[in-house]
Amino acid sequence: MNKELSREERADALSGMGCKRKRVEDARFTQGKGNYVDDIKLPGMLFGDFVRSPYAHARIKSINTDAAMALDGVVAVLTAADLAPLGLHWMPTLAGDKQMVLADGKVLFQGQEVAYVVAKDRYIAADAVELVEVEYEELDVIVDPFASLESDVVLREDLVAEDGSLPDGAHGPRKHHNHIFTWEVGDKETTEQVIGDAEVVAEDMFYYHRTHPCPLETCGCVASMDKVNGKLTLYGTFQAPHAIRTVVSLISGIEEHNIRVISPDIGGGFGNKVGAYPGYVCSVVASIVTGVPVKWVEDRMENLMTTAFARDYWMKGKIAATKEGKITGLWCHTTADHGGFDACADPTKFPAGFMNICTGSYDIPVAYLAVDGVYTNKAPGGVSYRCSFRVTEAVYFIERMIEVLAIELNMDPAELRRINFIKKEQFPYKSALGWEYDSGDYHTAWDKALEAVDYKGLRAEQAQRVEDFKAGKTRSLMGIGLTFFTEIVGAGPVKNCDILGLGMFDSCEIRIHPTGSAIARLGTISQGQGHATTFAQILATEIGLPADSITIEEGDTDTAPYGLGTYGSRSTPVAGAATAMAGRKIRAKAQMIAAYLLEVHDDDVEFDVDRFVVKGAPEKFKTMKEIAFAAYNQAIPGIEPGLEAVSYYDPPNMTYPFGAYVCVMDIDVDTGVTDIRRFYALDDCGTRINPMIIEGQIHGGLTEALAVALGQEIAYDDMGNVKTGTLMDFFLPTAWEVPNYETDHTVTPSPHHPIGAKGVGESPHVGGVPCFSNAVNDAFKAFGLRHTHMPHDHWRIWQTANKLGLHG
Amino acid sequence: MIPAAFEYHRPKDMAGVLAVLVEHGDEARVLAGGHSLIPMMKLRMADVPHLIDLQDVDGLSGITVDGGRVRIGAMTTQSDIIGHAALAEAAPIMREASLQIADPQVRYMGTVGGNVANGDPGNDMPGLMQCLDATFILVGPDGEREVQARDFYEAAYMTDREDDEVLLAVAFDAPSGGYAYEKQKRKIGDYATAAAAVLLEKNGDTCSAASIAMTNLSDTPVWSEAAGNALVGTSVDAAAIDAAVAAMLGDIDPTQDNRGPIEFKRHAAAMILRRAIARAWDRA
Structure with a gap:
C-alpha cells in the first residue's frame, strides 16, 4: 500500500504556483520542432512579395505591371487600383487613423508597400518584384517632427479638406496639416505656477530615439479562402488573434463566424506583432481572388524598415x-x-x-x-x-x-x-x-x-x-x-481601456476530463512567455490537478474564448486572473460533487491541495481526480453532468x-x-x-x-x-x-x-x-x-x- | 533576401573551376565560405549567374609551416587557423586576429581565401596579410602567378585578381619579434571601427623592424610604411609612438558611417594603433 503523502508532498506533486517548473514548450523549441507561420505549407499555396518604395516621399506617376505579369509563374500583381473597388486600398489603424494598404498616388516612407506580387514560388515572386516598373516624382522629405510642424509640405493631403481647413483627427483638433493630435493630462495652470514659484527647477530635453522590437521571427501570414464553404482561415504572427479576426471581418465584410484566425508558435513579438499590416490585407485579398492559400513572410530588412x-x-x-x-x-x-x-x-x-x-x-x-x-x-x-x-x-x-x-x-x-x-x-x-x-x-x-x-x-x-x-x-x-x-x-479595465471598441478583458475556458486531466484555453497567445507552463501552474494550485495533466491552448479563434491577446504584460494580470477565476468555478462545482459523494453538506467539506476533505475528518476525502470522474458518471441531483467553466475577467484596475x-x-x-x-x-x-x-x-x-x-x-x-x-x-x-x-x-x-x-x-x-x-x-x-x-x-x-x- | 536565379557549379578539380571561369568571365564567381558573397547575392547587390563552389576541389585547404615559411590554403577556415598549433607557434598574430573575426559559427565556414580575395575593406585578413608582407598565389588559365598582398588591393572589392583567376594560397615568412592585432568593433560579428596589425622586432632596446597595417579605415587595407619607419631605430618611446600615429593618420582616409563620423574614426584608429604598438613592443 502506498505511503500516505504529506500535505507538502501532495502540493509538490502538483507543480503549482511558486515552483520552478521546467518549460513544457522547450522540448519542441530546442529540437527545432516548433510550428511557425513559415512552416505552414498548404496544397497549392502561392507566395506574395511587395514592391516597395525606394523614396521616403514621392508621388507615383505610373505603375506598369506588364513585364512582371509576363513572367512565367506570376499569378497576379495587385496595386491600389485593384484594391480600390473593394475599398481595401486603405485600412483603419489601431490609433483611429487610416493607412494605405498599397500606395494610393503617393508614398510617405521608404519601404512603403506599392504593389503586391503573387507567384507560384517565393523566388519567382522576388524576381517579379524587380520587373514592376514604378515611376516616381520625388517630393521634399521631412524626417524631423519639429520641422514638420513648421513645414509647408503637406504629408497627408487626404486629411486636408478641399477648402484647406483641417478636420478634427481621431483625438480632437489639429493645429497644422502635419499635426495629428494634442493630448493633455493634469493641471497645467497649477503645475506651471508651482514651477514658477519653486526654490529649485531642473529642466532638460530627453530624446528617446526610434528603435524596433526586432523579434527573431518576422511578421507573416498564410491566408486561405475556401470558396466552397465561404470560410477564411488566416494563420499569422498575431499577438492578438481574436482582435485580428474582428478587424478582418470589419474590413473585409466577411462575417466573423466565417473567419478563423490561428496564431501558431510565435518567435517573439515585443509589440511588433500587435498591429495589422498591409501584408495581411493583401494576402487575404489574393487568396479570395485566386481561391488558393497565399503566404507572405517579410524578411529582416522589411521587418526593420516597415513594420512597427x-x-x-x-x-x-x-x-x-x-x-x-x-x-x-x-x-x-x-x-x-x-x-x-x-x-x-x-x-x-x-x-x-x-x-x-x-x-x-x-x-x-x-x-x-x-x-x-x-x-x-x-x-x-x-x-x-x-x-x-x-x-x-x-x-x-x-x-x-x-x-x-x-x-x-x-x-x-x-x-x-x-x-x-x-x-x-x-x-x-x-x-x-x-x-x-x-x-x-x-x-x-x-x-x-x-x-x-x-x-x-x-x-x-x-x-x-x-x-x-x-x-x-x-x-x-x-x-x-x-x-x-x-x-x-x-x-485593462473595460471602462477606460478598449482597442477598436473592444474592451480589454480576457478569458479562460476549462474542461476537466473524466480521468482527471484538463484542457484550458485562453484569449491570449504566448510568443515565448511560457504560457503553457505558467497558466497550468495557476490552475494546478486552483483546482488541485497536476500541472502536467493540464494542457494550455491558445491562438485558435475557433476554439479559444475571446480575448485581447498578449502584449503590455497583460497576460498574467488579465488572462491569469480569468484562469484563476475559472478554476474557482470548477472548484465550487467540485465541492458540491465531493459533498454528495461524501454524504455531507456542501459547507462541511473544504479544499485541501488536491482534494476536498470533510471538515475535522481529513481521512474522509475525495480527490479532484475522483471528483472529475464522478462528474461524468454519477447522476447527482441538482447538478449538471460534466466539469467545465469559463471566465471573462474585466480587471478592476x-x-x-x-x-x-x-x-x-x-x-x-x-x-x-x-x-x-x-x-x-x-x-x-x-x-x-x-x-x-x-x-x-x-x-x-x-x-x-x-x-x-x-x-x-x-x-x-x-x-x-x-x-x-x-x-x-x-x-x-x-x-x-x-x-x-x-x-x-x-x-x-x-x-x-x-x-x-x-x-x-x-x-x-x-x-x-x-x-x-x-x-x-x-x-x-x-x-x-x-x-x-x-x-x-x-x-x-x-x-x-x-x-x-x-x-x- | 531572395537571390536571383543562378547556375550552381561544383567542379571536382581546379581545371573544372577554371573552365567555368574562362567560359563565363565576370558572370562567374567562386564560392568559398560564402559569408560575404551569399548575402550580397541575396540582397541582389551581386549579380552572379554562375556560382562555382570550391568545396570539392582537393588541395585548397591546409596549413604548412616549413623552414620558417608559412603557407595557408585558400579554403582553410578561420577555425582551422585558430586550432593549428604549429601556426600559433610560427605566427601567433594569425590566431590573435582570427579570434577577433565574427563568432565561432562564422569562423567554421569563413576562409582565408574568401576573406583576402573579396576585397572588402572591412575584412581583417587583408590588412594582416599586408602587415606580414604575404604573397598571394593565384592560378588562372595560364598557370600560377604570385602577387604581393601590398600590391593586391586597388579599391573596395577591386583587386589585382583577374576574372578568370582563383586564389590558391597565401604564404609568408614566419615573423619574429612582438605582435598585436587590436580591433575596436561595436559587437561580435561587426567589421572593425578601426583595427591595427603590428609586428615589431627588437634589438637590445631599439626597434629594428616594424610593420603596421590598418583595417576598415580606407577603401582598401592600409599598410603604413611611414608609421613603421617612425618606430625603427627608436626605443618606441612616447615621441616615436606619436610620430608613428601621425604617419598612420596621414595614410588612412576613413568615411562616415554608422560606426561614427570621420573625426571619431581617426581618433579610434590612433587609440587602437597606440595600444597595438604597446602590446607588440611588450611582446618583442
Whole structure:
C-alpha cells in the first residue's frame, strides 16, 4: 500500500504556483520542432512579395505591371487600383487613423508597400518584384517632427479638406496639416505656477530615439479562402488573434463566424506583432481572388524598415523641488514622431498610451503632461516594445529627470529618490496624472538594492576613479546607474481601456476530463512567455490537478474564448486572473460533487491541495481526480453532468509592478567602449508563479534594454533613407555583449488580482533602459555633464567626452 | 533576401573551376565560405549567374609551416587557423586576429581565401596579410602567378585578381619579434571601427623592424610604411609612438558611417594603433 503523502508532498506533486517548473514548450523549441507561420505549407499555396518604395516621399506617376505579369509563374500583381473597388486600398489603424494598404498616388516612407506580387514560388515572386516598373516624382522629405510642424509640405493631403481647413483627427483638433493630435493630462495652470514659484527647477530635453522590437521571427501570414464553404482561415504572427479576426471581418465584410484566425508558435513579438499590416490585407485579398492559400513572410530588412517601430519621443521636462529635495511639481511636453500614418497600438482613449505614468514612483503633488503627435516621412508604428503602452518612455523620462534634478540640487540621486518615494501606507495611491497605484513598498526594495551592491562603497570607488583620472593615472571612468521604476500593466479595465471598441478583458475556458486531466484555453497567445507552463501552474494550485495533466491552448479563434491577446504584460494580470477565476468555478462545482459523494453538506467539506476533505475528518476525502470522474458518471441531483467553466475577467484596475536596478559600468574615455561590470535587478511583480520563468524574463528584458540604451536604433538620413536596415547595423546583442545579471526580488501582491500577480515580462526593459543610460550619464557627471541622448554607442560616448574636453 | 536565379557549379578539380571561369568571365564567381558573397547575392547587390563552389576541389585547404615559411590554403577556415598549433607557434598574430573575426559559427565556414580575395575593406585578413608582407598565389588559365598582398588591393572589392583567376594560397615568412592585432568593433560579428596589425622586432632596446597595417579605415587595407619607419631605430618611446600615429593618420582616409563620423574614426584608429604598438613592443 502506498505511503500516505504529506500535505507538502501532495502540493509538490502538483507543480503549482511558486515552483520552478521546467518549460513544457522547450522540448519542441530546442529540437527545432516548433510550428511557425513559415512552416505552414498548404496544397497549392502561392507566395506574395511587395514592391516597395525606394523614396521616403514621392508621388507615383505610373505603375506598369506588364513585364512582371509576363513572367512565367506570376499569378497576379495587385496595386491600389485593384484594391480600390473593394475599398481595401486603405485600412483603419489601431490609433483611429487610416493607412494605405498599397500606395494610393503617393508614398510617405521608404519601404512603403506599392504593389503586391503573387507567384507560384517565393523566388519567382522576388524576381517579379524587380520587373514592376514604378515611376516616381520625388517630393521634399521631412524626417524631423519639429520641422514638420513648421513645414509647408503637406504629408497627408487626404486629411486636408478641399477648402484647406483641417478636420478634427481621431483625438480632437489639429493645429497644422502635419499635426495629428494634442493630448493633455493634469493641471497645467497649477503645475506651471508651482514651477514658477519653486526654490529649485531642473529642466532638460530627453530624446528617446526610434528603435524596433526586432523579434527573431518576422511578421507573416498564410491566408486561405475556401470558396466552397465561404470560410477564411488566416494563420499569422498575431499577438492578438481574436482582435485580428474582428478587424478582418470589419474590413473585409466577411462575417466573423466565417473567419478563423490561428496564431501558431510565435518567435517573439515585443509589440511588433500587435498591429495589422498591409501584408495581411493583401494576402487575404489574393487568396479570395485566386481561391488558393497565399503566404507572405517579410524578411529582416522589411521587418526593420516597415513594420512597427517603437519610441521616437522628444520629451521636454521641468521638475520643481524644495531646496531639501522634496519634489513639488512635474511638467512634460512630448513631441511624438509617428511617421507617415498614425498606427500606434494604444488603447483608444490614450493616444500617447500610459505616458501619464511619468510621475513614476514619486509622490508628486501636481503634474501636467501634453503630447503632440506629428507626421513625418518615416515608417508608421509606435508600438510598445517590451513595455506597456509608452511606459518605457515615461519611466525613462522621470528617471532621467530625477538625475538631472539631483545635479541641480547637488544631492545624491539615491537619496533624492528615497525622500520622494510614495510611502507604503499611501497605497492605493492616486497619482497627479490620474492613476491609482495598487500596492507598493518602495523603500524596502530600494534599501535592499543599495545594500546588495554596497552603494556607498561604489560611490567611494567612483570618487577615487575621478581623482585618478584627473591625475592622469587612468583613462577609464566609472558610472553608477540607478533606477527605481513603477510600471502600469495589465490593460485593462473595460471602462477606460478598449482597442477598436473592444474592451480589454480576457478569458479562460476549462474542461476537466473524466480521468482527471484538463484542457484550458485562453484569449491570449504566448510568443515565448511560457504560457503553457505558467497558466497550468495557476490552475494546478486552483483546482488541485497536476500541472502536467493540464494542457494550455491558445491562438485558435475557433476554439479559444475571446480575448485581447498578449502584449503590455497583460497576460498574467488579465488572462491569469480569468484562469484563476475559472478554476474557482470548477472548484465550487467540485465541492458540491465531493459533498454528495461524501454524504455531507456542501459547507462541511473544504479544499485541501488536491482534494476536498470533510471538515475535522481529513481521512474522509475525495480527490479532484475522483471528483472529475464522478462528474461524468454519477447522476447527482441538482447538478449538471460534466466539469467545465469559463471566465471573462474585466480587471478592476491595472497592476503596478516595480523594481530597483543598479548598473555599474566602466567607460573607456578614449574609445567610447563601455563595460558593464555589474547589473543588479530587484523586481517586485507581486505573487511569483514560476521563479525560473521570471528570471528568464528579467534576463531577456534587460538584454533588450542594454541593446536600446547602448546602440540599437532605426536611424534615417535627411532623405528619409533607413541607415540601419540590417542586423549588421541594427544592434542585436549576442551572449558576448551581455553581462552577468544578478536578480533579486521582493513580493508585494496586487490587492485586486485573484492571485496577487502583477506581470513581469516588461519590467526589466522598462527599468533597464534608464538604468544603463543613467550609468553612462553618471560617469561623466563629475565633469559637468547633465544629459546626453541615447543610444550610447562608442562614437556618441566619445563625442560626449570630447565635448567635455576629456581628450586633452 | 531572395537571390536571383543562378547556375550552381561544383567542379571536382581546379581545371573544372577554371573552365567555368574562362567560359563565363565576370558572370562567374567562386564560392568559398560564402559569408560575404551569399548575402550580397541575396540582397541582389551581386549579380552572379554562375556560382562555382570550391568545396570539392582537393588541395585548397591546409596549413604548412616549413623552414620558417608559412603557407595557408585558400579554403582553410578561420577555425582551422585558430586550432593549428604549429601556426600559433610560427605566427601567433594569425590566431590573435582570427579570434577577433565574427563568432565561432562564422569562423567554421569563413576562409582565408574568401576573406583576402573579396576585397572588402572591412575584412581583417587583408590588412594582416599586408602587415606580414604575404604573397598571394593565384592560378588562372595560364598557370600560377604570385602577387604581393601590398600590391593586391586597388579599391573596395577591386583587386589585382583577374576574372578568370582563383586564389590558391597565401604564404609568408614566419615573423619574429612582438605582435598585436587590436580591433575596436561595436559587437561580435561587426567589421572593425578601426583595427591595427603590428609586428615589431627588437634589438637590445631599439626597434629594428616594424610593420603596421590598418583595417576598415580606407577603401582598401592600409599598410603604413611611414608609421613603421617612425618606430625603427627608436626605443618606441612616447615621441616615436606619436610620430608613428601621425604617419598612420596621414595614410588612412576613413568615411562616415554608422560606426561614427570621420573625426571619431581617426581618433579610434590612433587609440587602437597606440595600444597595438604597446602590446607588440611588450611582446618583442
